[in-house]
Amino acid sequence: MEDGALVVAGGLIRAIGGYGEIKKEFGQYKTLDHDSSILLPGLINGHCHLELSHLVFPEHDRDNNCYHGAFTTWIKELLTERERFFQENADAENLILQHARQTLQHMSADGVAFIGDVGNSLSSRTIGEDQKTRVYFLLELLGLTKESEAKTSARLENIAADAALDISCTPHAPYSTSPGSIQAIKRQAGRQNQIVSIHVAESWQEVEFLQSGAGAFKEFLCERGAWDGTFTIPALGPVQYLNRLGVIDSRTICVHCVHMDRADINILAEKKAKVCLCPGSNRFLGVGKAPVTEFLDHGILPALGTDSMASNQELNMWREMRLLREDHPEISPESVFDMATRGGAEAWGISAEIGSLEPGKQSLAQAVMYQGKINSPGDIFEMLTTAGDSLQREWLG
Numbered sequence: 001m002e003d004g005a006l007v008v009a010g011g012l013i014r015a016i017g018g019y020g021e022i023k024k025e026f027g028q029y030k031t032l033d034h035d036s037s038i039l040l041p042g043l044i045n046g047h048c049h050l051e052l053s054h055l056v057f058p059e060h061d062r063d064n065n066c067y068h069g070a071f072t073t074w075i076k077e078l079l080t081e082r083e084r085f086f087q088e089n090a091d092a093e094n095l096i097l098q099h100a101r102q103t104l105q106h107m108s109a110d111g112v113a114f115i116g117d118v119g120n121s122l123s124s125r126t127i128g129e130d131q132k133t134r135v136y137f138l139l140e141l142l143g144l145t146k147e148s149e150a151k152t153s154a155r156l157e158n159i160a161a162d163a164a165l166d167i168s169c170t171p172h173a174p175y176s177t178s179p180g181s182i183q184a185i186k187r188q189a190g191r192q193n194q195i196v197s198i199h200v201a202e203s204w205q206e207v208e209f210l211q212s213g214a215g216a217f218k219e220f221l222c223e224r225g226a227w228d229g230t231f232t233i234p235a236l237g238p239v240q241y242l243n244r245l246g247v248i249d250s251r252t253i254c255v256h257c258v259h260m261d262r263a264d265i266n267i268l269a270e271k272k273a274k275v276c277l278c279p280g281s282n283r284f285l286g287v288g289k290a291p292v293t294e295f296l297d298h299g300i301l302p303a304l305g306t307d308s309m310a311s312n313q314e315l316n317m318w319r320e321m322r323l324l325r326e327d328h329p330e331i332s333p334e335s336v337f338d339m340a341t342r343g344g345a346e347a348w349g350i351s352a353e354i355g356s357l358e359p360g361k362q363s364l365a366q367a368v369m370y371q372g373k374i375n376s377p378g379d380i381f382e383m384l385t386t387a388g389d390s391l392q393r394e395w396l397g
Contacts, residue, residue, distance in 0.1 A: 006039060008363040008396070015359055032396070037367040038380055039396070041357050042113025043317040044344025046276040047197065047255045047305025050127050050135070051119040053103040054096050055081050055310040068286040071203035072220040078310050093123060100127045103315060108133040111393050112317055113364040116197060116253070116276075116305065116348055118170060125167050132395075136348060138197055141185060142172035144221065145228040152181040156188055168192065173199040174238045175206045175217055178231060179245055186247040195251055195348060197276070201238045201264070202256035203287045210234055210241055239264035248273050253347050255305065256281075258288045265291065269298040274347035277339070279323040281307035289327045296335060303344035314389075321385040333381035368393045
């Protein structure tokens with residue numbers, strides 16, 4: 001909308017329209033002019049691990065494909081670095097929270113209004129306290145053994161009984177969490193009308209393990225002492241396996257979704273499940289590219305997420321849009337921007353509050369400077385989805 005205006009009061013958008021008509025009806029309001037700027041909604045980071053912000057692998061920060069798809073190699077390095085950090089720092093937990101809050105503040109300055117955050121520590125639920133950007137925290141649970149399933153069950157009961165916690169739980173992935181735990185977590189989330197966000201089909205090694213019980217994941221689990229033989233190999237791909245468990249529905253976010261075929265996508269579409277793509281993380285790990293065009297063809301508007309500093313060069317949603325455009329030049333820039341805003345809001349069940357500029361929604365709007373000539377709306381979306389972190393922007397109000 002050329003020469004558009006928003007009316008904001010009480011933290012909500014009250015009206016939207018051309019400046020002339022808005023001025024006539026709301027002339028008594030204070031006016032803030034944002035000349036040569038584009039007004040747009042705050043971005044939604046649909047998947048992040050803020051508590052891993054301290055795990056930066058400096059030797060990899062210039063390489064776009066650091067692990068060449070060797071997913072378990074990356075997991076081993078991540079765990080080694082995390083263990084080393086705790087050994088070298090007596091106040092490791094406080095330092096982790098400091099790094100996480102700094103990362104959150106950087107993303108807020110970059111125009112991110114909401115983050116779907118996943119962590120393994122209860123203390124991570126405090127990262128978003130008193131911050132401009134809203135953080136929806138999910139406590140991640142995992143373990144394939146009989147013993148770990150019993151611990152997960154006990155932990156779920158304790159969390160449900162403690163009203164002071166007020167947090168949601170989520171399973172890590174189908175290759176790392178027992179079927180009983182996945183179903184129990186989903187049942188508890190259903191009772192509380194909460195989201196479940198689970199890593200799905202991120203690497204080919206995951207698919208291989210679930211289909212055959214062999215390969216790098218089986219070796220990794222045995223090395224870590226995380227295999228007791230009680231997990232029955234489903235002989236299915238990740239989506240079909242989760243569907244058989246009955247945990248895929250409109251309140252399920254499947255994250256990454258790289259190694260999927262048409263049958264998998266059909267299941268997600270039929271169940272109205274949500275998808276979150278992480279192009280920067282996928283490129284860093286070399287696990288491949290998600291079938292984005294096929295998702296769109298099936299009526300699925302994915303969200304976009306950065307994942308963590310342990311698997312990405314930087315946590316910047318503008319960069320994620322640029323990488324997605326590079327990986328999928330056939331997708332329109334309008335669709336890519338839609339993923340970074342409305343797609344994330346719909347995935348997290350907050351589209352009535354944020355994700356677009358509409359009357360009744362929260363006034364989380366930002367202004368992006370634009371110096372070039374605008375010939376069509378397409379010029380705007382082209383710039384927004386390719387500029388990366390070079391954009392100059394500010395929050396309104």
